[in-house]
Amino acid sequence: MLDQLPPFIPVGFALTLGLLFGSFLNVVIHRVPREMSIAFPASHCPACGAPIRAFDNVPVLGWVLLRGRARCCGAPISARYPIVEAIGGAAAVAIYFQKLSGRGLPLTTALLLFALYLSLALGLIALTFIDLEFMILPDSLTLGGLGVGLLSATVRPEVSVLDAAIASASGFLLVWVPFIWGYEKLRGRPGMGLGDAKLLAASGAWFGWLGVFFVLFAAAIQGTLVALTLLLTRGGIEEPEAVQREREELAALVEQAEGEERRLLEEAIALDPIGEEPDGSWARARMPFGPFLALAMLEALLFHDELTLYFQELFLL
Ligand SMILES: [Zn+2]
Incomplete structure (x- = not known):
């Protein structure tokens, strides 16, 4: 049994x-x-391409000892690296x-659950940082999370397979119907990305109804x-640089295209939530929603029992 081990062993592990x-x-x-392979090549310096020594790659400590500069060429290493590791x-x-x-x-059950929960947490952390930088939620992570959530429903205590299936379909529709399909009918452009719908579907697969309703509302509130904090302290919400760059590249593509090709490109851009230049006004400010869904999913993961109890009492009153 896991609880018979002295705690420093599982904690250290x-x-x-x-x-x-x-x-x-x-x-x-x-x-x-960037659609690169995650297996090859081995870690190398993004600035000069030199391979990174094993010792410098030690999580958090490597960055601290190097004081945030690459050993090979002295290029600054983003603080994001030790932060993600921590x-x-x-x-x-x-x-x-x-x-x-x-x-x-x-022990075997504990190890299996640990592997499942850690894979979910890591996937959510990756999604958060990718969405913050590029405003995209890659299918490999959202649909991958949905698949693992559904397949693991039988071995996890949070949901039954049936609950997982119904909740994931509901989660998808709850984002798709009002914020993508309906919004597009009203304003000619979707208000949220399909990635958000897929992520809420994954959330339903992992946590059932809690994963749909708690996660959507907690994400919206947070x-x-x-x-509001960004608007009050900085006077606005800035788009990530990568998104601005992508829009410029798209505009250049349209400039070069002619006839039918140009019409198709313009149509595709009109349907892309990031296609339109923000005009700086309140209502048009755009911020990725994925990080907030991911944060709420982490809360649902870690506080599943407490939240379930809280909502049971709330609705039985
Ligand atoms: Zn270098």
């Missing part, structure tokens, strides 16, 4: 794995949106305390709070 996978997550965050380590330890310890789980 979780922390080590979380940090190491956090380090791998940096590779995912850099390469997946979040990975923290998530793994939180999973141990919130989901595994004190439950009388056999997103609104952050948007």
Whole structure:
């Protein structure tokens, strides 16, 4: 049994794995949106291409000892690297305390659940950073999360297979009908991306109804709070640089195209939520929603029991 081990063993194990996978997550965050392979080549300096020494690649510590500069060429290394690694380590330890310890789980069950929960947490962290930088949610992560959520429903305590299936379909429709299909009818452009719908479907597969309703509302509330804070402190919400660049490239493509091809391109851009230049006004400000869905899903993962109890009491009153 897991609980018969002295706690430092599972905590140390979780922390080590979380940090190491956090380090791998940096590779995912850099390469997946650029459509590069995540397996090859091995880690190299993004500035000069030199291979990175194993010791410099030690999570968090490597960056601290190098003081945020590459050993090869002195190029600054983004603080995002140690931050993602630390979040990975923290998530793994939180999973141990919130989901595994004190439950009388056999070791094999505990290991299986740890692997499943950690893969979800890591996928959500990757999605958050990719969406913040590029405003996209790659299918490999959203649909991958949906698949793992559905397939693992039988071995996890959160949902039955039936609940997982119904909730994931409902989650997809709950975003698609009003915010994509309906919004497009009204304003000629979808208000949310299909990636958000797929992510809420994944959330339903992992957490059932809690994953649909709690996650959508918690994400909306937390997103609104952050948007208000940004508007009050910075006077606006800036688009990520990569999105501005992509729009410029699209505009250049349209300029070069002619006739039918040009018409098709313009049509495709009109349907893309990021196609339109923001005009700086309140109502048009655009912020990725994926990070807030991901954050709410992490909350649903770690506080599943507490939230379930809270909502049961709320609705029985
Ligand atoms: Zn270098």
